[in-house]
Amino acid sequence: MTTTDHANALTAGALFQRLRDGVARTRGDLVADTGLGRAAVAARVDALLAAGLLVPAGAASSTGGRPPQVVRFDAHAGATLALDFGARHATIGLADLSGEPIATVSRELDIAEGPETCLRLALDQARELLRDSRAELFGVGVGVPGPVEHSTGRPVNPPIMPGWDGFDIPGAVREELDGEVQVDNDVNILAIGEHALRGGAVDDLVYVKVATGIGAGIISGGLLQRGALGSAGDLGHIHVRLPESPLVAPGDERDLEAVASGTAVAAALRERGTPAHSNADVVRLIQAGDADAITLTREAGRVLGEALAIVVNLMNPSMIVIGGSLGRVADHLIAGAREVVYRRSIPLATQHLRIEPSRGGVTAGVRGAATMALQAALSPAAVDRRLAAQG
Template identity: 60%
Template sequence: MVDAVRGSGAVGSNGAGEIFQILRDGHARTKAELATLTGLARSTVSGRVDTLLAAGLLRSAGEAVSTGGRPPARVAFNPSAGVVLAVDLGATHATIAVADLAASILTSNTHPLDIADGPEAVLDAVISEGAALLEQEGIAASHVVGVGIGVPGPVEHSTGRPTNPPIMPGWDRFDVPHYVQRTFDVPVLVDNDVNILALGEQALSWPGVADLIFVKVSTGIGAGIISGGTLQRGAQGSAGDMGHVQVPYSHDSPRPPGDQRDLEAVASGTAIAADLRAQGIDAAGSADVVALVRAGHQAAITATRQAGREVGEVLATVVNMLNPSVIVIGGSVARAGEHLLAGVREVVYRRSIPLATQHLGIVQSQADETAGVLGAAIMVTQQVLSPAAVELRAARA
């Protein structure tokens, strides 16, 4: 799968790395076609294409139709030139996958795992599982070009260190990249799980959409923001932390006017379950809430729809500020069906300006359990196949 959030700006550039960006769409081209696209001399293009072939990033792709004389050779992106280990860590599970350089998932496995076991135990299990998947596919560890990891907490993306993650005891400021690089000496990128889910959701369901917000409503609440085709992390990596935004008061809400709790405290799966327990209903967490809603329990349905309205109160401001084309609602609570979405839509369409909602879609996530690892793979390929990284690899070749 081609990186869905990569910019297209390759035409008119000079280096091998920029020429390579043109070919990442998977279409085979001749050197003459590349010369026309870039405006470079054929001899210059030929030399740089030969360098990319030597680096393994391009492959021969047969011959084009001849217009007289010898048919010209075509070249194409070689996604088999390396693989990425992609990891999606949740509070109680881990999905590990091997992807090629086009971010296509070659194999994956999901299994129970407690994030509270701490970084060493969790990462050791992840590394072991990744090595087993590589062996299963007959891929040498030396073929790995990068590792991408999503974690359920705030991350300083520039360092890959989780920062005060509430459900990850022992992980605060832990140097995840350094620990993983003891086994895989390649770039290791770490991000919040909602960000990689946004990348994966866009690639799977909305590849043509440049402005998308993915909202995860689960034990916590967070958002991944893709604006202008680029994932927005902010200055320190905390962009999209909706869960800690104080919910604006609405006269429609059953909450009292003085309630100053943040969104996570009133609308997460944990909060909904607490509300139901206060009514004498047995609900320990998100899974119980979903089960009750699916069983048609009226109090659970009412609480879930109200949680959607509270999410909508915060999202209405986000819509006015960022003007997305699509808002995707995911996470465990969203699996309860349309009730959460109905609450979100009710408020967002009423409180946002008409121009911002004129063509806005608010939809439920359709992605499966591989969306997170797909996003992690895309995150890595964005870096290891960037023009500068390709130039470096080509120079080494």
């Protein structure tokens, strides 16, 4: 590539990616980092300053003469919205351009009421957040509890979302709000959020959500892996060797989700005479020290470990994160899972493996959805289009 070709390829949008880490740099730093000439860097930095994506950040130390000026990414130049739908609730959040949540609101809803009703509730709340902030909207990220064809943003045969199959979520959101719209399933959103929360320090991570069902989001080489059509990570529907336990009958051939999810633990508790009808009941019982709930959750962790041992041997992640509603009492799940994973995985794959509870808390889905939206809204091409539109 000639020098001219290199300069043309490294547009202002591409240069901007070097600054999204928030580290302040001088124009001289960017010249050294990119190989562009001083005039080319100055022109690109000036355009980004004019667009408000960069701001002056004082002056660097001088080695003689006039101190060089420093610029940095302005994460407060705009905002992104996140709509994180669950089966019985939605969390609507506003985040800055680094993906950091600014404000969140949770609302009860029934995802089975269909897309028009659920999206109307969420979008009305989103507009209130946006109006209060007075920030320019850059993008919208949406997470839903079912399979999604990411390229179109349409759910595909979602089992607990009647009326959502094939629905054009991005189109419906764009009718109400400007900006890029990205849609994915809730577990992928959580994996993106967990990766972002850890500052990108863990580039090979598997996020496992244990709730009504079981699913996984896979980060490999720092990137979310969706697979050919978006169904990667469907951990709950694989069949594994089921150890003998109170959760497993002889000859049991059910899949992982039917044996080790929060719903399965609640059913096993009911068989023992304990009134448990939901994940929340299981969590409540564990927090109250109920011995049966603790024992059965640890057994669920052992069954989960059978599946995770396969994942570890195949993918060699450096971290497995356990989240979801049962993630609130993840210690018991993790204890059971560790027993099996370290016994059934090859030593090289577990040499530095960590199995930890999620750090994301209630804003994990918001952070993930916002980060996904920003990957599109602040991509080199999107930034270049924004600069061209602003002249």
